[in-house]
Amino acid sequence: MNGDHGFATGAGVKLSAAFVPARSSRQLWLLLMAVVLLVAGCSGGVPVPSEPYSVSGRVTELSTGRGLANVTLYFSGGFGTTKTGEDGTWAVTQLRGSVTITPVLPGYVFQPASRVVSGPSSKVDFIATTDTSGKEPIAGAAVITLAEAQAWARRRGARQIFIDVAAYYWQLAPRYGIRPEVAYAQSAKETGFGAFTGAVSPDFHNWCGLKTRYANGDDPDDHARFPDDETGVRAHFQHLAAYAGLPLPPGESIVDPRYELVSKGSARYVEDLGGRWAPNPDYGRSIVRDYLNDMLGR
Numbered sequence: 001m002n003g004d005h006g007f008a009t010g011a012g013v014k015l016s017a018a019f020v021p022a023r024s025s026r027q028l029w030l031l032l033m034a035v036v037l038l039v040a041g042c043s044g045g046v047p048v049p050s051e052p053y054s055v056s057g058r059v060t061e062l063s064t065g066r067g068l069a070n071v072t073l074y075f076s077g078g079f080g081t082t083k084t085g086e087d088g089t090w091a092v093t094q095l096r097g098s099v100t101i102t103p104v105l106p107g108y109v110f111q112p113a114s115r116v117v118s119g120p121s122s123k124v125d126f127i128a129t130t131d132t133s134g135k136e137p138i139a140g141a142a143v144i145t146l147a148e149a150q151a152w153a154r155r156r157g158a159r160q161i162f163i164d165v166a167a168y169y170w171q172l173a174p175r176y177g178i179r180p181e182v183a184y185a186q187s188a189k190e191t192g193f194g195a196f197t198g199a200v201s202p203d204f205h206n207w208c209g210l211k212t213r214y215a216n217g218d219d220p221d222d223h224a225r226f227p228d229d230e231t232g233v234r235a236h237f238q239h240l241a242a243y244a245g246l247p248l249p250p251g252e253s254i255v256d257p258r259y260e261l262v263s264k265g266s267a268r269y270v271e272d273l274g275g276r277w278a279p280n281p282d283y284g285r286s287i288v289r290d291y292l293n294d295m296l297g298r
Contacts, residue, residue: 055117058089071090103126177246181296
């Protein structure tokens, strides 16, 4: 409200109360709201929800030209996942806005690695080729059981807290599309099998050495703290999902303080975490060589 008792709409429109009878105050406010809504609508200030749309496509194996079954497609924006049928086709409905679609199937790489849609389409296709990189993908399903992972941890002399936290890794991994063995092996490296001999102590509930958003060193205060182990493991999976280019599950709140800082899809293999997750270029190779291979009995 201005000093002369006029009403400013914020869009350069001013209605002076001096020329409006008191009995017309209701009409004045109705007119005022109409002007504000009109101006906001014209300027994009009132977003109009996008209409839901459907998309579909096919995943084809390059070497055979046949459709590839059981490929999991992840949809950003909380739209979940779907799988290809026996003929490689898939379809989803009720998408809204811009959505990134990422296909995953262990043993394969896809071209393109992901696609972005913002409206209906029946040609959202992907080409699959056999993964000949020789590297360990971050995305995928578990290949050993929780009990087998815990038995491995015991053989390696792990602390009981590290053996116990494995349950969260195997429980939560399917939600993120990430191999629990990969995350658990990385946690073994970061925490010394739960000994926590570095800057982080067990009460941080930080199982992967995550730093704070504005960390500038390696002191305890540079590392993220979480309220409990489950939240700490969720943050671990979120950070790995960011590197692997996987969208977060529907309704997921971000607890990883550095999630937005990761270049999405920049490290789809464990070995590629070197120089990214940690500055040492051998970091990712060490996870595979010193922990993962042993866990998987290689």
